[in-house]
Amino acid sequence: MSEQHKKDCVDLNISSTLDEVGSTMSDPTTTPGNGAGNVIAHVPVTLAQRTINTTLSANIHFDDPVLEIKDVKKRVKIIQSSLMLNPVAEGESPFGPNGGGHLFVRGFVRKNFQYASPTYRASDNCVTSEMRSHTVDLPFEFSTFIPEDEFLTPPQRPVLNSRSEYEFFRSQKLGKGFPEKDRFLSSDLSQFHQTSTQYYNQLPYCELISSSISEWDEATDRKPLHGEAPFEEGYFHDMVEKMFLSFTVKVLQNQQIVLDVANNGNGNGD
Structure with missing residues (x-):
């Protein structure tokens, strides 16, 4: 491709004077209530x-x-x-x-x-x-x-964010040294349960x-x-x-x- 052809491809005849063109009013798109x-x-x-x-x-x-x-x-x-x-x-x-x-x-x-x-x-x-x-x-x-x-x-x-813990009841045997009918009544220490809420404020x-x-x-x-x-x-x-x-x-x-x-x-x- 010749140098002259490259020049013709990008050469624009640009005037320093701007022409005034017409325009019409257009209705905008609005959100319905x-x-x-x-x-x-x-x-x-x-x-x-x-x-x-x-x-x-x-x-x-x-x-x-x-x-x-x-x-x-x-x-x-x-x-x-x-x-x-x-x-x-x-x-x-x-x-x-x-x-x-x-x-x-x-x-x-x-x-x-x-x-x-x-x-x-x-x-x-x-x-x-x-x-x-x-x-x-x-x-x-x-x-x-x-x-x-x-x-x-x-x-x-x-x-404020909120955070709450909850537990479940558990009945366990007491083991040696306690009567067989007696039970250990409490929550389960091997489990952890929680619910939390976060608010992303402005x-x-x-x-x-x-x-x-x-x-x-x-x-x-x-x-x-x-x-x-x-x-x-x-x-x-x-x-x-x-x-x-x-x-x-x-x-x-x-x-x-x-x-x-x-x-x-x-x-x-x-």
Whole structure:
């Protein structure tokens, strides 16, 4: 097969202009309701939305000398979030009074420092520097309590697993030294019988909505530049940072809800 033929097989005449084509409305396929016009859906529901405030403090070290910080880019990263709810026993309603729950959150604040680092010619009266970057993760971990009356939707509390043992009666001979008519009456120690039930509960989870960071950075080992550099110029390797962190999270849980499809999902029929 020639090279020209290979080229013709894949060569497409592609225009940079897109033609507008027509389209028509198509009816979607919907789930029919039961006799009352309802369907049961398994969907995420919002349990709560919380704005959380916390503070952080950290000592940050730069391998290269820092003449001046030019910019700092920040990003909040949540790596673990869990809502601890009081469980219920088997047979109890998981949507009953819950007494509130503790939300545990763990994560990092990613900070990228863009800074000027003095070069070997920085001792001249004209300071020369190079742009560099330094990225650190500042960890945080805390818990916050959500009162029962502040849940937007009642959480489905976990149901406890159950485990029960049962035994069978057994009559045995006592052996030598006992009257023949006497018997040992008890359960059989050579057997073990048990019934158990496990519940696979829906775990609440979080989504990050927004975050806000206020910070204060201060060098702790700043030294003046040597030579004929201007007296106010200096460099440092270590700084202390204090940060006020505020972010909003949405707490969700997959639950089974009833939708009124006869009234476009409006359960009250309005």
